[in-house]
Amino acid sequence: MNNSSEAVAVRLDDVRKTYQTGEVEVQAVRGVSIEIAAGEFVALMGSSGSGKSTLMNIVGCLDRPTSGRYFLDGEDVSSLSRDELADVRNRKLGFVFQNFNLLARTSALENVELPLLYSEVALTNVELREKAEQVLEAVGLQGRGDHTPSQLSGGQQQRVAIARALINDPEVLLADEPTGNLDSRTSVEVMEIFQRLNEKGITIIMVTHEHDIASYARRNIVMKDGLVRDDVVVQNRLKAAAELEKMTAGEALEAAV
Amino acid sequence: MTSKNFARRLRLLSTFKIAARALRRNKLRSALTALGIIIGVGAVIAMVSIGNGAKAQVEAQIASLGENVILIFSGSTTASGIRTGWGGAGTLKIEDAEAIRREVPAVTLVSEEVVSNAQVAAGNQNWFTRIYGESADYFEIRQWALADGAPFTSQDVRSANKICVIGRTTATQIFGSEDVVGQVLRIKNVPFQITGVLTSKGLSSQGTDQDDIVIMPYTSAMKRVLGGGTTLRNINAQVASPKDLAPAQQQIIALLRQRHNIREGRDDDFTVRNQEEIAAAQTATTETMTALLAGVAVISLIVGGIGIMNIMLVSVTERTREIGTRMAVGAHGRDILTQFLIEAMTLSVVGGIIGIVTGIVASKVIAMIKNWSSLVSPTSIIVAFIVSAGVGIFFGFYPARKAAQLDPIDALRYE
């Protein structure tokens, strides 16, 4: 994580994505050009169907643009093969999904280790365990390694997912509505983790519908009909740690009354 | 490069772990799927073992005819295979046997044979049995040792002495546990002295009791049991080594045709068979049986394979999201393919190993109950093992490839 703040993590050059469903052609993304510097924390917003997820899939190397170029960490990844894209995802990207996508009946530790199983880096079982325990600790889940997803709350499951995204030390952390399935307090807890990670230098791109969640980011990009309509720096940025304290104080007050 | 290879190997190892974990997660389902293979492989092993057992039994019985034996029957087998009075037409004469003894050098032993069924008695016991008239060479040709007493000699044959040797069954039926040698057996009211008891040979390939027999000099049998006549049912001849069989057979045919004045182009009035030909016909029958049984077993193996394919397809569909997740964090299509192939192969190989054990046990149990013999060959075990692994690969490939070709985004979105 020694990127200087000038380094460009993600650069999109007139990226378009057209879906062909039968006779109908859907232009989900219609020419997006953005630059996201290393160390940024971007919230991608916009109404439903505006192309946020489509764009995130391209940025996440899960999908290829129909046209346009995409540079990730300076490398042109717009025309890589399936396997090459998989390797890029493994080395440089971490994913956090709305529905967590943890492997059922598999312990938190094993879930977290998953990306390392597909990594080129050869680790021994002991090293693997150590690393997984480290990242679980980083998201505040020390001691929960043996729990399976069904034994964890939604917030805890999302933390396991974040730990999994972090295990390969990614350049960019991608999250498509990471708080979509969580209550407000748990959402802020996730934002607290994101801000802490971002402080350490990880670039974060997050899709969200909620304005208050977006104000935890440094920059907001708003999409409409497959185009970027607005791109602003967040003015009154919220600090998740402070918000959590306020919430705890409020709860204590309620309890006292 | 080497570190990359190392990483790949490690990846394969972890893929094994993933597959094992997935199978353990669905224990009952895995067990039921493997059961299809267990039954299939078990059936193959059991059937082949029993078939091999039957074949070995037949071979042993044929070997008990004696080694390098040529049988000459009176009566012919036409080109179309119809036998006209095999052994019954009475075309073979004692002189024919003498001629063979004299003029075919490869032939080392000759026994003239006549056969009759008769009531035999001793004291107040009687028994219906087969009477064989033979020369003194017979016991050596058939490698039939005596359990007690002595066989008759060439001298006994020349003098047509009233002596005989009896089989184990006949001995027990008439004399019970009494000492037999030296006793007198009445055949057609002629008293024959018993000089020996034969060792037990068991059932023949046709299922008759070979020990239910009385053997005496053929001269005595002709004169005192058959009541005259000079024709033989057949002649047993033995050559020194297998390579002598064919030439000796040719010489015998030529010799007998000449002696019987059979003109060029006419059929023989006798039939010459060597023991190998008889063995071939017999084993062909048991082989057909084995093939049929194995065929049925193979079908059940295929059904087991389809079971694996079915479960793997269900599994791929159920775990679409898992596959998507794995791809999202960097799994290649190949990793997913290997994972599911290993799952399918583990099911079939474990099923195969259990099936092999089950099949061996089943064949022994069946053999014990039915009083058959079973013979488990190492080849059948190796083949069963390889085939079950092959079934896993073959039937697991389609589902595994389906999984590997999934699009990560579609897979992640799958509900």
Ligand SMILES: Nc1ncnc2c1ncn2[C@@H]1O[C@H](COP(=O)(O)OP(=O)(O)OP(=O)(O)O)[C@@H](O)[C@H]1O
């Ligand atoms: N696989 C696909 N095939 C066809 N059309 C698609 C596909 N994926 C998305 N679309 C279309 O592309 C457009 C953008 O979809 P996308 O999922 O990117 O929207 P979104 O901004 O993420 O919406 P939401 O906020 O509801 O998640 C929509 O009109 C959608 O119908």
Ligand SMILES: [Mg+2]
């Ligand atoms: Mg979306």
